[in-house]
Amino acid sequence: MRIWDIPPEKMCRQHLLGEHRELHALWSIIINDKKAYAHHPETLRWKGKLKALYLRHEALVKEMTERGYKHHTSLDPAFATGKAVQDEFVNTYEEQVRILKEKGCGCRV
Numbered sequence: 001m002r003i004w005d006i007p008p009e010k011m012c013r014q015h016l017l018g019e020h021r022e023l024h025a026l027w028s029i030i031i032n033d034k035k036a037y038a039h040h041p042e043t044l045r046w047k048g049k050l051k052a053l054y055l056r057h058e059a060l061v062k063e064m065t066e067r068g069y070k071h072h073t074s075l076d077p078a079f080a081t082g083k084a085v086q087d088e089f090v091n092t093y094e095e096q097v098r099i100l101k102e103k104g105c106g107c108r109v
């Protein structure tokens with residue numbers, strides 16, 4: 001499970017759509033206080049920052065829409081509380097760029 005800190009417009013189809021799917025799973029884990037993945041590093045860094053996660057979702061959806069992908073899964077803005085900016089990282093931005101480059105996918109990093 002990973003939420004990238006890479007601008008969505010740089011991401012390939014697979015990583016854009018994959019992150020979008022995982023973001024919904026993560027959102028559900030946090031708002032429902034689910035036990036599964038509760039201690040996952042990605043869960044921990046987004047707890048208390050649902051506003052920031054909400055904004056990341058908006059950015060992914062904007063890019064998906066521009067590429068012509070359908071989106072029918074809005075998040076409830078009532079839960080979009082806490083910090084609006086993500087300033088904790090599982091991998092630094094530079095590490096994320098390296099990870100994506102090594103995958104050899106279509107991400108333009």
Ligand SMILES: [Zn+2]
Binds near residue numbers: 020061
């Ligand atoms: Zn969505």
Ligand SMILES: [Zn+2]
Binds near residue numbers: 012013014015105106
């Ligand atoms: Zn990619």
